[in-house]
Amino acid sequence: MFGSQERKINAGLLxxxxxxxxxxxxxxxxxxxxxASAWKGMGTMLSFINxxxxxxxxxxxxxxxxxxxxxxxxxxxFFRIACIVLFILFGLYFFNYFSINYKxxxxxxxxxxxxxxxxxxxxxxxxxxxxRLEKK
Numbered sequence: 001m002f003g004s005q006e007r008k009i010n011a012g013l014l015x016x017x018x019x020x021x022x023x024x025x026x027x028x029x030x031x032x033x034x035x036a037s038a039w040k041g042m043g044t045m046l047s048f049i050n051x052x053x054x055x056x057x058x059x060x061x062x063x064x065x066x067x068x069x070x071x072x073x074x075x076x077x078f079f080r081i082a083c084i085v086l087f088i089l090f091g092l093y094f095f096n097y098f099s100i101n102y103k104x105x106x107x108x109x110x111x112x113x114x115x116x117x118x119x120x121x122x123x124x125x126x127x128x129x130x131x132r133l134e135k136k
Contacts, residue, residue: 006126009125010125010126010127011127012125013122013123013124013125013127014125014127014128016115016119017073017074017076017119017124017125017128018073018074020070020073020112020115020116021070021071021073021074022070024066024067024069024070024073024086025067025070027066028063028066028067028070029067031059031063032060032063032064032067036056038059039055039056039057039059039060039063040055040056040059041059042058042059042060042062042063043055043056043057043058043059043060043062044059045059045096046058046059046062046092046093046096048095048096048099049092062089065085065086065089066086066089068082069082069083069085069086069089075128075129075130076124076125076127076128076129076130076131077128077129077130077133078130079119079123079124079128079130080120080123083116083117083119083120084116084120086113086116087113087116087117087120090109090110090112090113090116091109091110091113093105093109093113094106094109094110094113097109
């Protein structure tokens, strides 16, 4: 039914999803579990957004978005929505690092943002919880 090329593509998408999710969880969970000072540090980093939230609440929101996006990548459920949100978030990281002239993280954040942009168009692949639930 499915050719070996399609299996390879779907396996590659699964590996990409799991690898990105692991990186996002390693980045966000220690700060999320940490104290309010870690949240405040994240919120002050992106304070140029200026949405009217205190830095602690802004940092907590950003970390929750990042962690929930990672969970969505793992299961492939709400995949495209999570990729859109993560694309925007890493775009904000890019502009933050650009404004402080931090070239290394600026390049990494735009690279990850472009991966999320590509995943919006490609989708989660066949090995996702959403595909299994749609069959039933």
